[in-house]
Amino acid sequence: MSDTEAGNGRRSSLHGFWSSKLAFILAVTGSAVGLGNIWKFPYVAGENGGGAFVLIYLLCVFAIGLPIMMSETLLGRRGRRNPVASMALLGEEEGRGSWWQVVGFSGVLAGFFILSFYSVIAGWVFAYVGKSVSGAFVGADAAIVKDVFGGIAGSWVATAGWHTVFMLVTVVVVARGVERGLEQAVTLMVPALIGILLVLLGYSAATGEFEMGVRFLFEPDWSKVSGTTVLAALGQAFFTLSIGMGCVMAYGAYLPQETSIPATATAVVCADTAVAILSGLVIFPIVFANGLDPMAGPGLIFEALPLSFGNMAGGVVFGTLFFLLVGFAALTSAISLMEPAVAWWVESRGATRARASITIGLIIWALGFLSVFSFNLLADYTFLNGTFMDNFDYLTSNIMLPLGGLLITVFCGWFMSENSVTDELNVGTGRLYRTWRFLTRYIAPVAVIFVFLNAVGWLDWLSAAAA
Ligand code: PFF
Numbered sequence: 001m002s003d004t005e006a007g008n009g010r011r012s013s014l015h016g017f018w019s020s021k022l023a024f025i026l027a028v029t030g031s032a033v034g035l036g037n038i039w040k041f042p043y044v045a046g047e048n049g050g051g052a053f054v055l056i057y058l059l060c061v062f063a064i065g066l067p068i069m070m071s072e073t074l075l076g077r078r079g080r081r082n083p084v085a086s087m088a089l090l091g092e093e094e095g096r097g098s099w100w101q102v103v104g105f106s107g108v109l110a111g112f113f114i115l116s117f118y119s120v121i122a123g124w125v126f127a128y129v130g131k132s133v134s135g136a137f138v139g140a141d142a143a144i145v146k147d148v149f150g151g152i153a154g155s156w157v158a159t160a161g162w163h164t165v166f167m168l169v170t171v172v173v174v175a176r177g178v179e180r181g182l183e184q185a186v187t188l189m190v191p192a193l194i195g196i197l198l199v200l201l202g203y204s205a206a207t208g209e210f211e212m213g214v215r216f217l218f219e220p221d222w223s224k225v226s227g228t229t230v231l232a233a234l235g236q237a238f239f240t241l242s243i244g245m246g247c248v249m250a251y252g253a254y255l256p257q258e259t260s261i262p263a264t265a266t267a268v269v270c271a272d273t274a275v276a277i278l279s280g281l282v283i284f285p286i287v288f289a290n291g292l293d294p295m296a297g298p299g300l301i302f303e304a305l306p307l308s309f310g311n312m313a314g315g316v317v318f319g320t321l322f323f324l325l326v327g328f329a330a331l332t333s334a335i336s337l338m339e340p341a342v343a344w345w346v347e348s349r350g351a352t353r354a355r356a357s358i359t360i361g362l363i364i365w366a367l368g369f370l371s372v373f374s375f376n377l378l379a380d381y382t383f384l385n386g387t388f389m390d391n392f393d394y395l396t397s398n399i400m401l402p403l404g405g406l407l408i409t410v411f412c413g414w415f416m417s418e419n420s421v422t423d424e425l426n427v428g429t430g431r432l433y434r435t436w437r438f439l440t441r442y443i444a445p446v447a448v449i450f451v452f453l454n455a456v457g458w459l460d461w462l463s464a465a466a467a
């Protein structure tokens with residue numbers, strides 16, 4: 001990043017700028033590609049019956065997620081502050097009041113909740129690097145991989161230990177401000193991840209129930225779709241794209257003025273979707289060939305993938321490399337989860353970055369114990385949507401992020417003057433602009449509200465009342 005302003009007499013960023021358009025794309029791709037694609041997408045698709053869920057998810061990604069990612073970037077770049085301050089500033093500037101900062105606060109809070117469980121899963125990924133190196137999966141069958149997973153998840157000491165390691169690494173990176181170096185590494189990470197997924201795809205195609213896997217992922221069975229399925233697909237779209245919680249806004253604040261927002265957002269969304277779909281194509285053929293349960297939940301990839309690595313040539317090397325890459329992908333996402341809170345803390349309290357990251361990291365680490373215990377000590381303690389972790393996940397993905405996204409899209413589409421919008425987006429007022437504007441004003445907000453009402457059963461109630 002450089003500290004020079006992009007000119008045009010606009011506000012200058014308090015934290016400098018990305019050195020190039022590519023640096024921004026890499027940072028947002030690093031944020032988007034993570035456990036959401038490799039761990040969460042397959043298991044949520046599995047729990048929701050596959051095909052129909054996947055198609056709705058893709059629709060949500062492109063018709064709702066992409067325009068919202070553009071809006072969020074636009075707001076960040078125009079505000080040039082942390083998400084709380086940016087929204088307060090833009091709200092005032094557009095004559096709508098500073099209360100719009102709730103969008104920023106909700107994002108800061110969502111970041112705390114998400115990272116608290118994200119770190120627990122990422123900890124397992126770290127643990128699996130060690131397991132792969134030691135050859136624990138060589139020749140493994142379904143019983144062995146289940147045993148290994150149960151041994152880690154079932155032990156709160158092991159899970160807490162790895163959660164601690166992951167949070168430590170995250171805080172050190174954020175505190176020392178070495179993210180820029182990591183972003184460059186994303187140039188290697190994403191292609192390498194896709195490369196290994198392609199190798200695994202070859203293995204799944206050769207030895208797994210490939211056709212069954214493909215059918216499961218893409219053949220829609222609409223009878224399995226309910227209001228909650230649609231909400232799960234929408235929530236997954238928000239989670240995987242890192243939108244609706246100010247993370248893209250925080251990164252947008254450092255974006256040079258001349259960079260094209262539609263082009264960068266489209267690149268990120270396509271890369272993210274490719275990784276998710278590939279990982280689904282890798283996992284389900286293995287799941288079906290080995291009699292695993294597609295509804296296995298959060299443990300799904302920790303059982304399915306070691307089966308591939310354990311039984312393929314070069315599996316120790318590929319397995320180790322794979323879990324390393326996924327751990328790294330999780331790290332670049334974790335960093336972005338802390339960014340709204342850290343930037344806000346630094347700007348509003350004048351704290352150093354180091355102090356802010358350590359304090360915030362400690363709070364998240366402590367909160368993470370509720371998710372650690374969700375797999376062992378408190379596994380049977382369920383309420384609302386399941387364990388503590390299930391509830392954090394549901395609350396953030398399915399409620400906070402879509403609600404944040406709704407406010408972002410409504411602000412951009414309805415409350416910002418068209419002059420400000422076109423000035424910031426800087427793509428003229430041609431077809432591209434008009435499509436984005438239509439999606440932002442009508443499709444995205446109406447779809448999010450519709451999905452919410454559908455999930456709580458109000459649509460059924462309304463149609464029954466109307467009949
Ligand atoms: N998008 C990340 C993933 O798919 O793993 C998770 C995430 C990061 C969610 C940042 C939300 C966020 F703001």
